[in-house]
Each structure stands twice: as C-alpha cells, then as structure tokens.
Amino acid sequence: MKVSYLKILVFLFLISLGSCVQKEEKNETVTIKEETKDSYEKDWASLGKHNEDPDWFKDAKLGIYFHWGIYSVPAFHDEWYPRYMHLENHRVYKHHVEKYGHPSEFGYHDFVPMFKAEKFDPEKWATLFKKAGAKFAGPVAEHHDGFAMWDSEITPWNAMDKGPKRDVTGELKKAFTSKGMKFITAFHHARNLQRNTELNGTNWLSHYPYMEGMPPTSKDSTLAYLYGNIPAEKWHKEIWLGKLKEVIDNYQPDIIWFDFVLDAIPENYRKEFAAYYLNEAEKLDKEVVIVRKQHDLPLSMSVMDLEQSRKNVIGTKAWMTDATISNGSWSYKEDLGVKSSTDVLHMLIDIVSKNGVLLLNVSPMANGIIPENQEKCLLEMGAWLEKYGEAIYGTEAWYTFGEGPTKEPEGHFGNHKAFHKIKYSNKDIRYTTKDYNIYGIIMGETVPNKEILLTAFAKKNIKDNVRIESVSILGSDEKIEWSIDTKEGLKVKLPSKVVDNMATVIKIETSA
Structure with missing residues (x-):
C-alpha cells in the first residue's frame, strides 16, 4: 500500500510535537522540584536562618508537660528508677528486691504490662491545663528508659502495642489543640x-548499667x-x-524539647x-x-533551657526554665510533696520579667490520675492568671526586671538547690511591659493603705523617661x-482592702 507524502509529513509532525510535549513536561517537573526545594540544609549556617523564638512562643509564657510512663508504676524514688534498680548500693535496688524480686528475675520490662493507664482522660487533662493558664502542653514522649509514649513502628516498646495500648501522644495532641494550646513533645x-x-x-551517659546477668545485657533482640x-x-x-522523624510526621509538634x-x-x-x-514545619x-539544655545546638536556631533554675538578668532573647x-521527683511517687501555688506563680512572674518562658512539669499517677494536690496548685495559679494575665501574656521585659531584696543565684541545674530555697515577699517587685503599659507586680500580700515606692522610676535609674497618665x-x-518624685521614684498608695494574697499588679499607663 502506498502512503502519500502528505500523510508522512503529518505523521512526522505529530511525533515531533509529542516529543516537545514530553520535553516540556520533563522541564516542568524539574521546575516544580526546584520550587519545592527544602529551605534548610544540614549545616548550622542554613539552620541558623530559622526564627528560633517566634512571637507566639515569646507571648505564651507558660507551658505544661509531664513525666508519665513505665517508671510511674513502681512510684518510688523518682523517674531514674530503671537505672538505680540495677545498682546494689542504691536504696532503689534494695526496695526492688524486697517488693518485686531480684532485677535479674523481675526486670524493668516486667513493669510494662502493669502500666495500664486505665483512668487516663486526655480531655480532662486538657481542661485542667487550660484552666491553669498554659498556652502549650504535651508529654515527655520518651524518657531515658526507651519506652515510646506514641504509636510507633520503630520500636515494639510503645504505648499502643504494650502497656496502655493507646496512642497516648495522639490522644493528647487532639485534646490539647482542641483547647487552643500548642503542642510540645519532650x-x-x-x-x-x-x-x-x-x-x-x-557509664553515666547510658541510662542502663551493663550488669552481668541483668536484662540490659540480654541477647534478646526485642529487649x-x-x-x-x-x-x-x-x-x-x-x-x-x-x-524523632516518626513523631514529626505523625503529630507535627510545635515545640520539640531535648x-x-x-x-x-x-x-x-x-x-x-x-x-x-x-523543612516539614515550613x-x-x-x-x-x-x-x-546544653551547648549541643547553636542558639541561632534553638532556645536555651535552664533546668530548675533561671536567669538573674534580663535575657536578650527568649529562654526557658523547666x-x-x-x-522532689519529676515523676509520681507515693510521698511526693508539691510546691504551693504562690511559689509556682512567683517563679513564673520572675521568669517572665526577664523574657523567659516556664515549662512546668506535673506528675500523673500510673493509672492516669493527676493527684489532687497538684490539681489544686494548678487551678489556684490559673485563677490568678485569669484575673491578671494581662501583666503576663504577650509582655516583655522592661528596662529592669525588678527591685527588692530577693536575688536569684548564678548557675544552671548544678545550683538548683539554691533556687529551691528562694522565697519572695511583698518587698519584691517584678516588672513587665506591653504597649505603653508598665506592670509592677508585688510578690505577696500587700498591706492596706500603705504607700510603696517604686525606685525603678527614679531619674537616676530609669533609662527612658516615661510620661505617666x-x-x-x-x-x-x-x-x-x-x-x-524624680529623686526617689513612683509613690503609690495601695487600696484599703487586700486585692490578692498571692501577687498584686500595679498598672502604670504611659503615653508616648
């Protein structure tokens, strides 16, 4: 059969057109890939372009997390039970032997089926933390012990497959975000x-000692x-x-804390x-x-945390105290004492006055109940924040964090015992500011009709004179x-009745 020359030309034209379309499609694919290229590369210079302390974080001021896991079952000493139970000279070892048997026969993994969390109610937790004034909340996703508090495909030792047999992290994420809180995983x-x-x-860098005949030396691939x-x-x-990638992919936390x-x-x-x-967040x-917590990530892309301590100067950028x-213990134990709500509130106020954020830990019982004394403390602090939160949320440090006799010591966790001893009084004042308002917070119950002096407003002290309205x-x-009084400062006569016995807020409105 003969084919006309015209038909051959048409056929060749269509082939050429198809080739061009394919090339265009390939080029388009390449272009799309270039447009979706990751913004952050695996080097500190690139990662340093990240805004490490966004406004929502700086404005939040208070978050809550919790040490809750397998270590909550023995409820003895603290969350380091899984390490100490292997050390013969430690009282945890002696307790373990007396109550459960020798750790070679009853290992830490044998506590896992006992962690049932039968009364765990994430909605109740979310309601409590919201009332406490928290702007973000979340779990210790995994402690040193190797048990994942989420539905994991990486390890068989996770809360979905063992213990509670629930996706604890997933349930908490849903409950917390439904209340408008951001989500943190530690x-x-x-x-x-x-x-x-x-x-x-x-070796201290390993949580589990490598003791002969103990489960941590087992050849069992699951253990x-x-x-x-x-x-x-x-x-x-x-x-x-x-x-980390699994939690990022499945729960998209707003904060990851180390x-x-x-x-x-x-x-x-x-x-x-x-x-x-x-890149996933972007x-x-x-x-x-x-x-x-340590010098292990550059501060150009991360926030500093100070465990059980805090700054004694104003931070030039946001920082955190956990x-x-x-x-005592971070996890629940049967004789666990709890700080007063006043002490916790004063700690928060001091932190906020220096551009800090407080990450407050609570200690639920193994069954999922948050003890009444902890709940009471949270609600009392939250009631204060509900009334006077304008002096806390969304504020920043003034030119000075405060005045009064009580001073915070130097140091990090190594000096935490000194921080525990701090007690503020109504002679201590901490300052915050927002817009053209300055807040002077008196740390304690005031005396009716008493005149107090705010020396921060004295001409010799203040950096930028303000016009008080x-x-x-x-x-x-x-x-x-x-x-x-330009020499002495701002004199304020207090009301005839005590407003609040935890802390009293003086609001000073100024104009430009």
Whole structure:
C-alpha cells in the first residue's frame, strides 16, 4: 500500500510535537522540584536562618508537660528508677528486691504490662491545663528508659502495642489543640543507647548499667529496643533520629524539647533532625521551636533551657526554665510533696520579667490520675492568671526586671538547690511591659493603705523617661493615689482592702 507524502509529513509532525510535549513536561517537573526545594540544609549556617523564638512562643509564657510512663508504676524514688534498680548500693535496688524480686528475675520490662493507664482522660487533662493558664502542653514522649509514649513502628516498646495500648501522644495532641494550646513533645532518649563497653559498666551517659546477668545485657533482640543494646550507628540513625522523624510526621509538634546528653549524638544526626523538622514545619506553614539544655545546638536556631533554675538578668532573647510542680521527683511517687501555688506563680512572674518562658512539669499517677494536690496548685495559679494575665501574656521585659531584696543565684541545674530555697515577699517587685503599659507586680500580700515606692522610676535609674497618665491596681475599683518624685521614684498608695494574697499588679499607663 502506498502512503502519500502528505500523510508522512503529518505523521512526522505529530511525533515531533509529542516529543516537545514530553520535553516540556520533563522541564516542568524539574521546575516544580526546584520550587519545592527544602529551605534548610544540614549545616548550622542554613539552620541558623530559622526564627528560633517566634512571637507566639515569646507571648505564651507558660507551658505544661509531664513525666508519665513505665517508671510511674513502681512510684518510688523518682523517674531514674530503671537505672538505680540495677545498682546494689542504691536504696532503689534494695526496695526492688524486697517488693518485686531480684532485677535479674523481675526486670524493668516486667513493669510494662502493669502500666495500664486505665483512668487516663486526655480531655480532662486538657481542661485542667487550660484552666491553669498554659498556652502549650504535651508529654515527655520518651524518657531515658526507651519506652515510646506514641504509636510507633520503630520500636515494639510503645504505648499502643504494650502497656496502655493507646496512642497516648495522639490522644493528647487532639485534646490539647482542641483547647487552643500548642503542642510540645519532650525527648530524653539520647541517654538510652548502651554506651558501656565492658561488663558491669555504669557509664553515666547510658541510662542502663551493663550488669552481668541483668536484662540490659540480654541477647534478646526485642529487649534490645528497650534497653538500648543496639550497635551505635544503627541506633543513632534508626532509633534516635527515626523516632524523632516518626513523631514529626505523625503529630507535627510545635515545640520539640531535648534533655541533656544531646551532645553525645553525632553532630551530623543533630543537623539532620533539625533540617527535617524545620523543612516539614515550613511545608505546613508553621513556626516551630527547638529547645535544648546544653551547648549541643547553636542558639541561632534553638532556645536555651535552664533546668530548675533561671536567669538573674534580663535575657536578650527568649529562654526557658523547666521546673517541676513537686518538691522532689519529676515523676509520681507515693510521698511526693508539691510546691504551693504562690511559689509556682512567683517563679513564673520572675521568669517572665526577664523574657523567659516556664515549662512546668506535673506528675500523673500510673493509672492516669493527676493527684489532687497538684490539681489544686494548678487551678489556684490559673485563677490568678485569669484575673491578671494581662501583666503576663504577650509582655516583655522592661528596662529592669525588678527591685527588692530577693536575688536569684548564678548557675544552671548544678545550683538548683539554691533556687529551691528562694522565697519572695511583698518587698519584691517584678516588672513587665506591653504597649505603653508598665506592670509592677508585688510578690505577696500587700498591706492596706500603705504607700510603696517604686525606685525603678527614679531619674537616676530609669533609662527612658516615661510620661505617666494613670496608675491603677488590677482587681480594685478604688482610685489610686500616686505621685512621682524624680529623686526617689513612683509613690503609690495601695487600696484599703487586700486585692490578692498571692501577687498584686500595679498598672502604670504611659503615653508616648
């Protein structure tokens, strides 16, 4: 059959057109890929472009997290029970032997089926934390013990497959965000890797001692995922990093917080985590925060945390204190004492006056109940914040954080006992500011009709003279008498009745 020359030309033209379309499609694909290229690369210079303390975080001031896991079952000593139960000279070991048997026969993993969380109600927790004034909340997603409090495909030791058999993190995320709170997940799992190289080793960087005949030395491949007895390179990549990516993918936390020993994780994996988290957040158009406790992440892309301590000067950028509501253990134990609501509130006020944020820990029981004394403390603090929160939320430090006799010591966790001893009085005042308002917060119950002097307003002290328009006491309807003395400061006569016995807020309205 003969084919006309015209038909051949048409056929060749269509082939050529199809080829062009394919090339255009390929070029378009390449262009799209270039447009969606990750913003953050795995190097500190690139990661440093991240806004490490977004406004929502700086304005939040208060978050709540909780140490709740397998270690809540024995409810003895503290959350380090899984380490101490292997050390013969420790009282936890003696307690364990007496109550459960020798740790070679009853290991930490044997507590897992006992962690049933049968009364865990995430909606009730969310309501409580909201009433307490928290703007973000979330779990210790994994402590040093290797048990994941989420539905994990990486480790069999997770809350969905064992223990409660519930996706604890997923349920909490839903409950907290439904109340308008941001979501935080805390990670302590850098210590879980078995770093002891010899039998009977007790390397502090490893949570579990490597004792002969004990479960952490077991060759059982399943137990290895709990006790961290996995080759280091595999553990760093698949376990430490893998778990972080899993939580990021499944729960999209607004804050990821790290405990110490993060510096024992190879730098390349720390960079990979940060790049992954920031890039995933950008896809969701979220501003996220990374908090670290040691010098293991640059402050150009992370926020500093001070455990059980705080700054004694104003921070030039946002920082955080993590402190527990209790007087001892971070996790629940049967004789756990709790700080007064006044002491917790004063700690928050002092932190906020220096541009800080408080991450407050609570300690639920193994069954999921938050003890009444902790709940009472939270609600009393929340009631104060409900009335006077304008002096806290969305504020920033004034030129001075405060005045009065009580001073905070230097140091980090190593000096935490000194911080525990601090008690403020009505002679201590802390300042915050928002817009053209300055708030002077008196730390304690005031004396009716007493005149107080705010020396921060004295001409020799103040950096930028302010024009005061009015002075009032939040919560009082009385007209407040006041006067300014350039040499001494601002004199304020307090109301005839005590407004609040926890802290009293003086609101100073100024004009430009």
